[in-house]
Amino acid sequence: MAEALGEVPDRPLRVVAVHAHPDDETLATGLALAHHVARGDRVHVITCTLGEEGEVIPIELAHLEGDPALGPHRARELDAAMARLGAEHDYLATGSSRLTKPRWRDSGMAGSDAAAHPLAFAGAPVDQGAELLAERLGILLPDLVLTYDQEGGYGHPDHIQTHRVTVAAVAALPERLRPRLFAVLTPRSWALEDRAWLAEHVPAGNGLTVPGGEDPFPPSVVDDTLVTHAVEDPAAVSAQVAALREHPTQVTILEDAPAPYYALSNDIAARLPGREGYAELDPETGALLR
Template identity: 50%
Template sequence: MRLLFVHAHPDDESIATGVAIGAYAAAGHDVHVLTCTLGEQGEVIPPELRHLDADHDDALGEYRLGELRAALGQLGATGHVLGAGLLNPSRYRDSGMAGSPSARRPDAFVRADLGEAITWARKVIDEVAPDIVVTYDNQGGYAHPDHIQAHRVACAAVATMASPPTMYAALTRRSWVAQDRAWVAAHVDAATSRGVTIPGADDPLTASMVPDTLVPRVVQDAEGARRQAAAMRAHATQIVVEDGWFTLSNLVAARLSGREGYAPLDPRTGLVRPGPAGEGLIP
């Protein structure tokens, strides 16, 4: 089987879908990742690399491309960058968070001509010929503009196909959120872990944290989880991986649970739809 995961920035593939990518690659399936931008607007965690960010040398995209290649090597997947050519490593630039000045740049992914972006996506889809395509839900996981755009482009590209592949959206069961927050509270000591924040049980949920009944498919795999952690370590500008948990630049601790949830996605409407409960993405 061939699987294609469509993501907005380097590291999204590892954080959101790394268990599935690693598990299916380890099982011998042909796994591909399409990344839409190089994450040029990302915040940089290591002090010695902060000169790379958009406010200084503006060289983070090329560096993160190297991290992406290393992460995909750990996962066992083949990488593609949307609109990449011989002279340009990517066609579109990271837009940054909603409302940021970087989103007004003419090359920002949120300002992409949809017809052009869909054509580039179809080129990769036609080349890979996937049986399954995975991306975000229509809210982009946590409403990041580039995640929403990646969802829009992926769905529209698949919807143009006469015999479209099966699509899934990556989602999280709310019961898992409660379990993972309780685990972090029990296992992570904020006082001795560089001042990290422990999420509270009543902290707000993101758009991708939905009722369990809306997430019928589960991927839980020890080798996939091992590969995910190794891939996340490759994204050192963005992620710090600890024993069973990790943080981003916001220093909020999150559990590495080794499980991921998915729901069938209708490419014509962009909405998740009901599906049979079960293990894995491959029928």
């Protein structure tokens, strides 16, 4: 049985989630963020880029794809999503600019033109990003830090870089100030249950693909024994859905089933199951603690 993500009986927890692009915070850790806000904990999100290279779903916003205006637009989406979750937010940057703009930009997928940009986050020196983040963590003093596993969830270069930077930042803190560090992971049994739910409930002919039980999983789906902690709170799904609705360039929420589900620009249906799995990381190495 997975443990609760964090318990401090005598005061509210301080939780920080570090993410690569706007919308990642709600897709990957939105349930935990909503759950901890509802508990009265202090929740803070740090975003590393504006997601300038993201694909755009709605036809009426298609003109933003590949346009410099997409980054600021996604920043506004992020502001609205944070208001829905009740979380505080800033960017990986210095001084007052951390409130409006990150130091680096979206790198796109590996091999893209964006990956060669001089400000691409994936190509930034890890120690520079870690220094900025460690400074911020030293002020926020979190009990828990949430981010991606070594594979960045699904292999995006900015997600992998976010993992590296976050691990290095936590390791750089004095031991007395170090938070517990967690990566988002999904137990294989949960992933199979989610696909079975989608196959049963997603209507045919709505233009989405429902992945089959034998289709490959992303790297963040792992053996159940590797997932040591969890947030299970179906009541928090409504806040997660409300926040996802504020990211319309990236996420489509559908309600033609017994519970809301979503799709990204790949048109693959995905469930919002009211649970998230985590594993604690060694801040010295970034490896899973067993």
